[in-house]
Structures are given as structure tokens and as C-alpha cells.
Amino acid sequence: MSLLRIRNLSVEFATASGRFRAVDGVDQDVDEGEILAIVGESGSGKSVSMLAVMGLLPWTATVTADEVSFDGQDLLAMDAAARRKMIGKDLAMIFQEPMSSLNPCFTVGWQIREALRIHLGMGRRERQARAIELFEQVGIPDPEKRLGAFPHQLSGGMNQRVMIAMAIACKPKLLIADEPTTALDVTIQAQILDLLTALRDETGMGLVLITHDMGVVAETAERVSVQYAGQKIEEQRVGPLFRTPHHPYTAALLDALPERATEKHLPTIPGVVPGQFDRPEGCLFSPRCKFADAKCKAQVPPALGPDLGRARCFYPLNTDERVAS
Amino acid sequence: MLNYVLARLLTFIPTFIGVTLVSFSFIRALPGDPIQVMAGERGISEERYAELAAQFGYDRPIYVQYWDYLTGVLQGDLGVSFVTKRPVWDEFFSLFPATLELSICAMIFAVALGLPAGVIAAVNRGKFFDRALMSTALVGYSMPIFWWALLLIIVFSGNLQWTPVSGRIGLQYYFPDPTGFMLIDSLASGQKGAFLSAVRHLILPTIVLGTIPLAVIARQTRSAMLEVLGEDYIRTARAKGLTPARINGIHALRNALIPVVTVIGLSVGTLLAGAILTETIFSWPGIGKWMVDSIFRRDYPVVQGGLLLVAVLVMVVNLIVDMLYGLINPKIRKR
Numbered sequence A: 001m002s003l004l005r006i007r008n009l010s011v012e013f014a015t016a017s018g019r020f021r022a023v024d025g026v027d028q029d030v031d032e033g034e035i036l037a038i039v040g041e042s043g044s045g046k047s048v049s050m051l052a053v054m055g056l057l058p059w060t061a062t063v064t065a066d067e068v069s070f071d072g073q074d075l076l077a078m079d080a081a082a083r084r085k086m087i088g089k090d091l092a093m094i095f096q097e098p099m100s101s102l103n104p105c106f107t108v109g110w111q112i113r114e115a116l117r118i119h120l121g122m123g124r125r126e127r128q129a130r131a132i133e134l135f136e137q138v139g140i141p142d143p144e145k146r147l148g149a150f151p152h153q154l155s156g157g158m159n160q161r162v163m164i165a166m167a168i169a170c171k172p173k174l175l176i177a178d179e180p181t182t183a184l185d186v187t188i189q190a191q192i193l194d195l196l197t198a199l200r201d202e203t204g205m206g207l208v209l210i211t212h213d214m215g216v217v218a219e220t221a222e223r224v225s226v227q228y229a230g231q232k233i234e235e236q237r238v239g240p241l242f243r244t245p246h247h248p249y250t251a252a253l254l255d256a257l258p259e260r261a262t263e264k265h266l267p268t269i270p271g272v273v274p275g276q277f278d279r280p281e282g283c284l285f286s287p288r289c290k291f292a293d294a295k296c297k298a299q300v301p302p303a304l305g306p307d308l309g310r311a312r313c314f315y316p317l318n319t320d321e322r323v324a325s
Numbered sequence B: 001m002l003n004y005v006l007a008r009l010l011t012f013i014p015t016f017i018g019v020t021l022v023s024f025s026f027i028r029a030l031p032g033d034p035i036q037v038m039a040g041e042r043g044i045s046e047e048r049y050a051e052l053a054a055q056f057g058y059d060r061p062i063y064v065q066y067w068d069y070l071t072g073v074l075q076g077d078l079g080v081s082f083v084t085k086r087p088v089w090d091e092f093f094s095l096f097p098a099t100l101e102l103s104i105c106a107m108i109f110a111v112a113l114g115l116p117a118g119v120i121a122a123v124n125r126g127k128f129f130d131r132a133l134m135s136t137a138l139v140g141y142s143m144p145i146f147w148w149a150l151l152l153i154i155v156f157s158g159n160l161q162w163t164p165v166s167g168r169i170g171l172q173y174y175f176p177d178p179t180g181f182m183l184i185d186s187l188a189s190g191q192k193g194a195f196l197s198a199v200r201h202l203i204l205p206t207i208v209l210g211t212i213p214l215a216v217i218a219r220q221t222r223s224a225m226l227e228v229l230g231e232d233y234i235r236t237a238r239a240k241g242l243t244p245a246r247i248n249g250i251h252a253l254r255n256a257l258i259p260v261v262t263v264i265g266l267s268v269g270t271l272l273a274g275a276i277l278t279e280t281i282f283s284w285p286g287i288g289k290w291m292v293d294s295i296f297r298r299d300y301p302v303v304q305g306g307l308l309l310v311a312v313l314v315m316v317v318n319l320i321v322d323m324l325y326g327l328i329n330p331k332i333r334k335r
């Protein structure tokens, strides 16, 4: 049975100009020790869907789902107090902006020891020892000294390591990393991704990696879920996804990878992800899809079978006939 | 840090000179002078007036008088009260503890109620408690102190007979006052009931003086909290599974304190201004009442000296507040 199981998850925001569906009927499974990447352009509802799992959405959000369960427990039926016992302990999350995600008023050591005290009830000495151990584990040199630093005294990469140390402090079963490298330099990006993979290998935790960057997916993920405008539009293991994408959107994302560019200019997908006011009828991708026809613009494509990556498309790519032809 | 403090002290100089000018001219701008006031209804002969004016130096040109005053001040000489013949400096320090005690109590009252109220209002933004609290704060902020004091006196001293109306302690108590703080001295005296009497005398003046700072602090805390609650690190705190009490009371409040400490610092000026009225209403023997009485007596040295000392006090408090920022939020220390 999967560690995290989501069925038909939707999130609607009440905004000044009406209701807006940011996540629309998403299914997701993450197994123990697995790395799932959720990929898609900005505004696709990647963050919102995982924040819904964590219970971190603001009160303007309405979450509905047929099932959201973690480690055999039903998250939908859980009250706030029970959820607090679990998040930050068995289910942890890190965010895009390491600099602003840590509290500027407290030392990073204080912030880590806090998690250890709240969830594990460790004593003072034990907490300090564990904090040092965690800093060593995430590759922060001179841990004793760094524990006394304030976030503004550390670099972005260091702060993201602190965030990771804090997230894994209570040995979670699943870590959700929301664009953990987007705000960092390229060289640091690779280091952080390597660290996350290494920690997964070491601890056997599951890892959900949210990213808009297919390059990050290629480097890190085992299974990939592609999200567009709040919907999951394709899902495959990473190898087949890169070789034979079925949804035109996935194919377009892959074409935009620098190493795949055949011309001088990088092909980009024209247009933007539809928001609250420009949600099209029919296929959500149809305004930007080069294969779109009248049917695409009129009818909503259903999800196809698992052999076609559950792609939501009338004309999937790389089906057997097309590959053959 | 030392450089910063020195730079700030330098900016004190023009302010200081400005204050001496204002305090010097303010009291002279009022009609009547000390000699006329001393003479009272009986009046005074022309010759005697000229004699006294020469004795006090009022016959000399005004700029000479100011220069004398300024050089005196710079040598630490604030002059001698016309009325009591005691040095202004001594009078100030014998009365100051009463004002300080009242101000501290008013500030504690304002902070102790204003901080939690602001936090709770922010957390329950837009709900009933928030609206009720913010409207109350608006009323408290705009209520005339005098009217508010009378209302409290009528209800609590008049109708309910819970609290006394004037003074710092019941007349039956008498004991030495080494610190000048009635709460401490009454405890130290060991006299039965003395401390309780001091507390009961403090209650109404504290509420009256603390009401405006309370309203200001509650509103500032609320708006600072609202800003902080949207920050990324608050989401991190929630992702750690912390309780709302811990998130709001520790993670958010610590960051929201900077603007709150600022208004607390600024309130010190308001507080001393409010003390003048409050002390007069409650016959509280502090520097506020002292200065009002002196204005009526045209006691020039006392009014000049008192205003100056109060202004210096406000400046020093603001400097201390500035230095507190760095303690609360280490990021600010970097600048």
C-alpha cells in the first residue's frame, strides 16, 4: 500500500472575484522510499496540492477529496491537533525561499532544537547532540558554531541545508520539497538535489519533489507526475516519460530543455497557464497546443489508461502506431 | 554600536538648544510675571516692583536673560524655585519617583493588555473579537483624558466606593520614603494595610494614564502581527506542527515587536504629557502636578527646568528604544 494516497483532490479558493479552482481532481501515490517529481509551469497547482496534504492552506481554501491518506491514516478525518502531531514529524515539507522560510529572530540551532523538543520531547543535551548530528548529516561544516548563527548570517544554500536538517530532524517517512533549489545558484542546486537523494537512500524516506524544471526531474526523480492548470495530465516513470511522452504538454516541456534544442533558439511554449478568468472550455491545454482541433476546444478529454500515462488528451503522442510509423 | 550612540548624542545638541528656547519663551509668553503673581490681589508699588525685578534680573534685555539661563543649564544649574527657594534640580528629583511610578504602572497596564489584545485581534482578523476590540481601541484613543478620569471617579470612587480619589496613600499611614516609590516604601514600612492602600490609590490614575498607550499598542500590535503572519517563516512554523499559541505568541510576536517597541518608545512622550493632566486630576504629587502648579505661579525656573528635564528624558528613552531593536531582531544589528 502506498505511503501517501490521494484520490480526486480539488482545492478551491474564495477570491474577491469569485471561486477559483487551483487543483482539479488530482490523484497521486507515493510509495515508501520513492522519489516522485511533480512538474509543471508556475501556477499549475503543484504547491497548493501539497499544501493541502500538509493542511497549510489559508482559510480561503476549500479542500475536497475522495481520499487523502498518509501511512494508513485518513488525513481528511483528522482533527487539527492530531494533524499537528504528525506534520513536522512523520510528514515534513521544505520550501522554495530558504532565506525567508527561517525565522530571522531566532538562531538556526534554536529552530531545529524546537522541532526536537516539541515532537520527541528530548532533553537539552540530547537536543544539542542531535542538532549537531543533523548538521553533519546535511553537510554543514563546523556545526557547533553554525548552530548559533542567525539565518541572515548564512547563505541561501546553507539555509536550505538548515531547512532540510529541520525537516528530517524527526526522521519523517515522507519529505515534500517544494522547488527546493529554484532560488539557488546552479552549482548549489546540484548539491542540494544530491543531498536530498542521498538522504533518501540513507533513511528510506519517500520524497516528493516539486519543480518546474525538467532538468531537475531528469537528475533526481524516479516517477514523474505532470500537472497543468490544476490537473494531473500525465504520469510515467522517468525513463519512459523522457523517451515517449504521451501528452503534448509533456512533450513541449521536454522540447524546451536546453540539451534537446536543435535550433539556436530554445523553443518555448507560447502563452501562459490559464488562471481564474481565462480557463478554456474543453481541453485546458488547447489554446497552446499545436495539435488542437475543434473537438479539443469543445470537449474535456478524459484520462487515458495507465499504458498511456493516464494522459488527458484525445490525440496522445508516441502510441504504438505513431512510434511505428 | 558606540559610534552609533555618539552620532545620536550629537543630534541631541540642536534639539536640546531648541527645547531651552521653547521652555524659556513659553512661560514668558503668558501674561503676568512671578512678581505680580506673588503680590497677588494686594498689588505692589512701582518702586518695590522695580526693586524685585532688578533682584531677579528681569530688568535686563531678554537675550541676556536667555544667555544666563543657557550658560547656567550647561553648568548643571537649573536655578532656584521662586516659591520654595529650593533648587529646581532637587525638587525634580524628589517628585520624579511619583511620576515614574505612575508612568511605569500605566505602561505595564498598557503593554500587558495591549499586546495580547493586538495578537488575538490579528489572529481573529475580521471576526467579532477583532472588530469589537478595534472599535474600543478607537474610542480609547480619542477619549479626552479629563472626561474619562471623571467618569471613572464617578463610577469607582463615587458609586462603588472602591478606590480613593486623590493622593498616593491613605492619610493614616506615615513612613520614611527612601526610594520615593510608594509601592516599595509601603511594603518596606511593614505597616499593615499600607501597601494595599498604595495600590488602591494607583489604580484609577494608572488606568487613566494608560488608556491611550493601551489603544495605540493594541492597534500597532495588530497591524504588525497581520503583516508578520503572512511571512514564509510562519508557514515553516506551521509545517513543523507547532500549536497556534506557539506560532502566534513566539514566532510571530517576536517579529512583530519591532514596530510595537517603537510606539512604546514614542508613547513615553505622550505618557509624560498625559501625566500632567492625570496628576492634576488625582492630586498626584509628581512632576506633572508640580509643573502645572508652577505655571500658575509663574515660577519661571521650575517651568523652564522641568520642561527641559522631561525633554531630555524623552530623548534618552528614544535612544534606548533604538538600541533595543538590535536585541529583538538581530538582523537589524547588521546596519
Ligand SMILES: Nc1ncnc2c1ncn2[C@@H]1O[C@H](COP(=O)(O)OP(=O)(O)O)[C@@H](O)[C@H]1O
Pocket: A013, A015, A020, A022, A040, A041, A042, A043, A044, A045, A046, A047, A048, A049, A058, A060, A275
Ligand atoms: N491563497 C491563495 N488564494 C488564491 N489563489 C491562490 C492562492 N494560492 C495559490 N493560488 C493560485 O492557485 C494557482 C496554483 O498555485 P500554485 O500551487 O502555487 O502553483 P505552482 O506551485 O504550480 O506554481 C495559482 O493560479 C495561484 O494564483
Ligand code: SF4
Pocket: A247, A248, A249, A283, A284, A285, A286, A287, A289, A290, A291, A292, A293, A296, A297, A301, A312, A313, A314, A315, A316
Ligand atoms: S486534447 Fe487536443 S488540445 Fe488537448 S492536449 Fe490533446 S491534442 Fe492538445
Ligand SMILES: [Mg+2]
Pocket: A046, A047, A048, A178, A179
Ligand atoms: Mg509553487
